[in-house]
Amino acid sequence: MVWLKSASGVYTAKSGYKAQGETTITEEAPVPETNIDWLANVWKLKTSEKVKVFLWNSLHDALPVGKQSAIRNIPLTSRCPRCNEVESVAHVLFTCSYAKKVWTLAPLAWRFDPSPVITTRNGQETLRLIPSLHPTGVGPGTLSASICWDLWIFRNHLVFQKRDFTPEETLLKATREAREWTISQDQLPKPQSHANRIAQDPTLDPNRTCMYTDAAWNPESRCAGLAGPSSSHSAPDTSLTSPLMAETLALRSALNSALHRGINTLLIRSDSQNLINLVNAKGRHLEIASLLNDIYLISSLFADVKFKFIPRLDNSRADYVSKQALLMYQT
């Protein structure tokens, strides 16, 4: 494989592959991109978690399209089931004639021409800025993210169930889902104003959800019991190397759980003073570097989130749950 850099700085690879029953295909394939602003392109988009995960995978060429099947020698056709061109992620979402019809029909404030889209990143960077027309009532990026999702879903219906839908049906479903998601967000409690947030002690704020986390760790078995937002959230983990890592994992789990519950304003309390100091200082720590990165990024998705130390004696419920989780695993 040969890597080429274009004048615009985009790397491409010359690759050749052969799908079952097909002649060898040679074309320029996009290299998985490593410098994507994924915070802006994915996690800050106003759309559901499942769509964010889907977009994240699409940006990493991690969807099982025909082209990926051919590269991995999976005996599936590498061709688009609609137009018989080589099927890449960018093809499914933007350059297929079917996708183009959907984008042409889409009620976007500016005309979006998917023809020049070379990579999935190209398309998504443009689309996230385009507002939707009235009366869809959804913000920039929400409808286009939903359209990408449904282009993928309906492609799978065609491939695996031989069920085809019209571009109008794809757009209708995407618009309905985007509106439903937007309405559901409007019904959530509104975050407080900045002034209020500063003025109040977060522990006394009735609008702020408070979560307690803790971890119990056994250095011999390297097992940990984790306790999160409620007594039902606990899980032993055998891949941890220290109490700090276990505490960090428990805190990240709590953040994820809050995000999935649609909580906007959050206080997380942990009895690990080291971890709380580290997170509040946006610090770095080699052993838990990737977990900390996750925590900082997920935190940015909330309207407001605070981390506070709580003495172990005051954290008895989480302490009990984590120890029970560890005990259950070891017996």
Ligand SMILES: [Zn+2]
């Ligand atoms: Zn196609």
